[in-house]
Amino acid sequence: MIKRVGVIGGGQLAWMMAEAAQSLGIELVIQTPQATDPAVAIASQTVLAPVADAEATAKLSRLCDVITFENEFVDLEALSRLADHGVLFYPRLTSLAPLLDKYHQRTYLRNVGIPTPQFQVFQNTDAASLNPFGWPTVLKVRRHGYDGQGTVILKQPADAVALLHSPAFTAADWLIEEFVPFERELAVIAARSLSGETVLYPVVETQQEQQVCRRVFVIDDFDPAVVEQVHQIAQALLTSLDYVGVMGIECFLTREGQVLVNELAPRTHNSGHYTLDACATSQFEQQLRAVCGLPLGSSTLTSSGAVMVNLLGYEAADHDYLEQRQRLVDIPNAHVYWYGKTQSRPGRKLGHVTVLLQPEQDRLHATEIAETIERIWYPNKA
Ligand code: ADP
16 A cells, blocks of 8 residues: 655655545655745645656655656656656656657657647758748757747748747757647546556637647536547557556647647646536546555546636736736635745746636636736736
8 A cells, every 4th residue: 555655856746745635645846946846735745846857756765765857858768767766656757758849748658640730850950941841840958848838930031030049049950840730639638547447537618829728627528529539649649658547638720620749747737727616526636646656536526617717927926916816816716725835937837727617607707817816916907
């Protein structure tokens, strides 16, 4: 019986595991660089070290029974040596191996026959002649990109020339891919247990601004054929990876009704925060269940739907935004999460709000709710 779960990464995703850990009688031991990181507040023990520090993970392994991830920016090779000495990682390191580099991830998807945008490794410095996909086109850093940092949409050759001369460009390895003029962006949380049982959550719509997730709509208004494609993709992926744990799957829905996988996150995911309030089992509980070898819980919705809005930083400040948070709490059926970060900066995820929808509330209502939240949160929207 697993009692202590080690988590690599101590941001909000680890912080949101706290309630489930408590109800399952599990202690969380967190490896994270800063004492101010959100999950330090809920950890039974902490190893203060960068997530890629495998020596620190060796120390973590002595404090827990199994190790899981809330951040995948790890040193897989160094962790493999720990696994060889019997340290238990779920998801398995072999499941993570094809996913940590965006070029490897796209290659894996193509090899298992899952539709994904066209792509190729980008090595040359003459983008104007080497873009095979037409304009606009998308460049992505192969590793360590998140929240749109490391994703650049280039509209014309001149943009590429400017980028190629920037220091940020030469410091990383890049991938180039076709720009997908998607109709909507979709996501699904999928979970697989040690015994191979799979549970899928509802397909949701995500809305990004400047490549960062702003809103998630949990409204069942998809064509069943689209839902079926997403489900088949999720099932096929978790099985082929022999995956144990929760995975966030982000997709593009094309105008022709085809689902293309954009990105796989081998952990809990922002598009699944609504599950804390709107589902029988949250994605955080599901992750703990899977990695502890417990049966998975039900992913059924317990409300008619939901809308989730991220509270993103819009200034560099040391501020708790209490007055705005109080106004958000007063919205009917709202659940406000504040991650306890001490520093705000533009684009940083500081918290989120989930509002549960009532049976009579449709997409229009959900959009109005999202706008109300954003008017309260962003000063320039008021
Ligand atoms: P991150 O790893 O930073 O989340 P993503 O690859 O998920 O980066 O890209 C972030 C967002 O950028 C996507 O949600 C989408 O809105 C946009 N985007 C990424 N790739 C493409 C693409 N090939 N075509 C069109 N839009 C894209």
